[in-house]
Amino acid sequence: MAREQQHAVVVGGGVIGICCAYFLSKHGARVTVLERDEVGKGASYGSAGVIAPGHAPINKPGRVKQALKSVFDPLSPLYVAPRWDPALAQWLLTFSRNCTAGHLDRSMRALSSVGHATTSLFQELVSEEELDCDFRREGYFEVYLTDRGLHAARGEATVMRQHGFRPEVLDGAALREREAALNDSVLGGIFYPEAATLNPYRFVLEMAERTRRQGAELLTGAEVVEILEDRGRLRGVRTLDGDAIAADTLVLATGAYGGALARQLGYRLPLQAAKGYHRDRDPREGETPALRHTCMLGENSVFCTPMNGFVRFAGTLEFSGINHDIRRPRLEQLTRVAARYLDGVGEAVSRSEWCGLRPCLPDGLPALGPVPGHPSVFVATGHAMLGLTLGPMTGKLIAEYIIDGAPSLDLAAFRADRFR
Template identity: 30%
Template sequence: MDFDVIVLGAGIIGVSSAVHLQDRGLRVALVDRRDPGEETSFGNAGLIERSSIVPYGFPRQLRTLLRYARNRSTDLYWDYKALPSYAGWLMRYWWESQPQRHAAAARDMLPLISACIDEHDALIARAGAGQLVHDGGWIEAYRTAAALDKERVNAEVDAREHGLRVEPLDAAALRAREPSIGEDICGGLHWRDPKSVRSPGALVKSYARLFESIGGVFIHGDATTLRAESGAWTVETASGLLSAPNVVVALGPWSDLVFEPLGYRIPLRAKRGYHMHYRPTRNPLSVPVVDIERGYVVAPMEDNRLRVTTGAELAARGTPPTGIQLARVEPLARAAFGIGERLDAAPWLGMRPCTPDMRPVIGPAPRHRGLWFAFGHNHHGLTLGPVTGRLLAEMMTGAAPFTDPRPYRVERFG
């Protein structure tokens, strides 16, 4: 049970990293307590978001902050009992969202975002997963003309600067494109470059099957049993004790369960989110649509279902699901997008692994030989899985990285 690399975590980041490492001639074991793609990677809106060139920053408008303080919005809900544990993280997030620092984060993330479609396309083709992916972009929908007019100008500037395609849609053009959208929506912006995935969990599983087909091994195991012993890393699994000189921590929001016992203090927190599937009452959407002014996404999924995904919920890990945001957006989505009866027994709850500076942690741990990190992708884990796997594999094998990895180093947190 000896390998060259053990990858802990079989979400999109871990699976993609395992594929790229196996491609480079290393013997790789992928370890997770569950099957691939069944945690955070399962429950998102299914976007490969090439147009997200600006990270989600902390709001700085007083009006927005006051709205969040009342804790009645659809795009953010917070549990007051969790605020003490989030306080320092939120302060750092606010500081990093100052205009100049926010712009720096966008510049640092651009090489990863720019390569996300090409890197996914390569794995999609090899995995034979083309039927899961739709090349139709996505739509930002607006309820007020003032918001649409303001964002149209910004979008057109961003599109010119970064070679993106965006098409403004008035109410008539929007409903000609998506007839099921109701009168509550006055127009939108159709970003053409992103792709959408009809089953994110199935896409991750297809990449995992690709990994196994090229000689990789997937094993159920407990990442928290990781130990450094005699110059190697070991972890306990259902198939016995694994050993390797290198280990990759790609556990998303659970990465702290491994790095904190090793002495690393990385400000990683989870933004929780929910989804529910619905039967459409109108012709279903052809592409995902975000209700920008209310902060939720409606996305077409397999089996003629619509998936509603919510904004952020701040609550401690282990806190029982609330479903508050989902209950708040259902009436809005029913009127605007024609969602019908619920198709799931209970809302799905997931956690987005977030750093306050809006950059992931990718690279070697400074104080432990053979320990590597790949987590903290905020809202764009699905988008950045394959490109992260490529960058990490290049670093681990001594190849020239396709982009400067220094913005993602763990040392930035001290």
């Protein structure tokens, strides 16, 4: 079908859906985005804002042993809320089977081929589209208090080097010279020069605006409840209000919430939601560190990101199902642990406290491509901790897949039918 005749409907207005819509409309397709809430208010709203190319998925050798020690501790960074849920049990089993060196190597190959193009694509978008999103291409520091943590981080840096990235190992003094807010307890860490930071909500809003300018229609308050097919051929979708919207191609970019729609096609994507939290603090002496660079507090997996006018503390992976309940002790833990690594963290009122649900597949990789047996329906979800990082590349590759018939990078590792 000619590009200008294609009507692509994108379900979901998070970073993934908006990036898909942007590149589809750039390639000449007629695009409608259907978002049940507001654009960018899902997981994409409050992320740590770090573009971290080349980083491994959550599945790593040793992860299961590490997780088993703390997984039911409600204050540990990785937490599984005890409950009877066969789908979660199956997910955890598949997850643990994928915590091997072989899987890590395959994942790193797949992610690094996308990752090498990521930061420059962000740079291109920010420059060409004049996106106002506080984009800073200045890397970030991962910092550690213990020999054990540092040792593991060095191992990860070695793996990244094998895949063409240039992480730099630094001792505590060198780190403090580059980031004065780090306190004397910090033993050392890694600098990731290819990384960048931005304000994630501003990025999505700005991209949505540019997508509109290219002629796409963005409808909010439009929840898709049904996929319409006629003898196996896609016709469109129906919204909760009863509107039928015709489509030649459908992209399901529904984040952690997409399981039910996909199941209408007999397709089961084993998604689990991993809740993360953030606390934003205004810069005030004695309450918020005067942080100049993004730091990840290694042992606790908490990101501290200076954004325009405030510092965001973000992290935790909580498997407690699809809900937005804030467990206060976990939220408070974000700033409590920060005080161990940074000078100047005190008690303070936060300007924002939030939680969001990362869409996670049990092998730690996203699913990108057509739904088995439904060549006009694509999925683009499961980005877990890397949804912002992989957002623009996902949009570009999905658009190439749909419009040109083949993406410019090999997406075999991300096939949507790999869990059958």
